[in-house]
Amino acid sequence: MNTIYLAFTNAHGWFADGWRKAASLGSALLRRIHIFRSGTTWLDLAAFTKHTTTFGFRLTFAESHGIPHDAFIEQLTHPVCGIALEEDMRTCGCPYGGGGRRIWFDTCGLASGRLDLQFLTAKGCEVAEYNAALAVSGSPAPEILRYTGRPPGASWECDASCGRHHGKLQYLRRVAASRREEREGGRRGDR
Numbered sequence: 001m002n003t004i005y006l007a008f009t010n011a012h013g014w015f016a017d018g019w020r021k022a023a024s025l026g027s028a029l030l031r032r033i034h035i036f037r038s039g040t041t042w043l044d045l046a047a048f049t050k051h052t053t054t055f056g057f058r059l060t061f062a063e064s065h066g067i068p069h070d071a072f073i074e075q076l077t078h079p080v081c082g083i084a085l086e087e088d089m090r091t092c093g094c095p096y097g098g099g100g101r102r103i104w105f106d107t108c109g110l111a112s113g114r115l116d117l118q119f120l121t122a123k124g125c126e127v128a129e130y131n132a133a134l135a136v137s138g139s140p141a142p143e144i145l146r147y148t149g150r151p152p153g154a155s156w157e158c159d160a161s162c163g164r165h166h167g168k169l170q171y172l173r174r175v176a177a178s179r180r181e182e183r184e185g186g187r188r189g190d191r
Helices: 003-011 013-031 069-076 124-136 141-148 168-185
Strands: 042-050 054-062 085-092 101-107 114-122
Touching (some): 003 013, 013 114, 042 124, 069 085, 069 114, 124 141, 124 168
Parallel strands (some): 054 114
Antiparallel strands (some): 085 101
């Protein structure tokens, strides 16, 4: 441990207690990370922690694919190879044609921790942006079709609700350019 981490832990001991209590859930999630890819075609996955004992995952799917949340949860909580989780609360817009689902789980038994699963739907031009990002990153055409529902290079018209908040592709290009520059110039510490 470095001195900054030790100082933080000493000043905020309750953080360390929370992390210690939820460590078994974090470990279980890491050991089953393949479940997040098996059988699902999400476009984006974001992971986060909050309140020291809650692990969260936000999965974004193309609108054309629907969200296989029940099948995903069945795999995640499978009695043999899943995690011992108990569903606590669910908000699901499926019966009403909505695009968002959020499900909270608590650990069972001696383990401590909470899991917050969020399933989002990407529409129209947002899916086109993922499509372009997959193409730029070198994904094979059949995979792009599988995940976005359209061939590489497909475009969509922006609808009124999109807000024109695009930028994933430009961000990826900036990151790629800065990494190329670093590689060509050597590491900063070598100069």
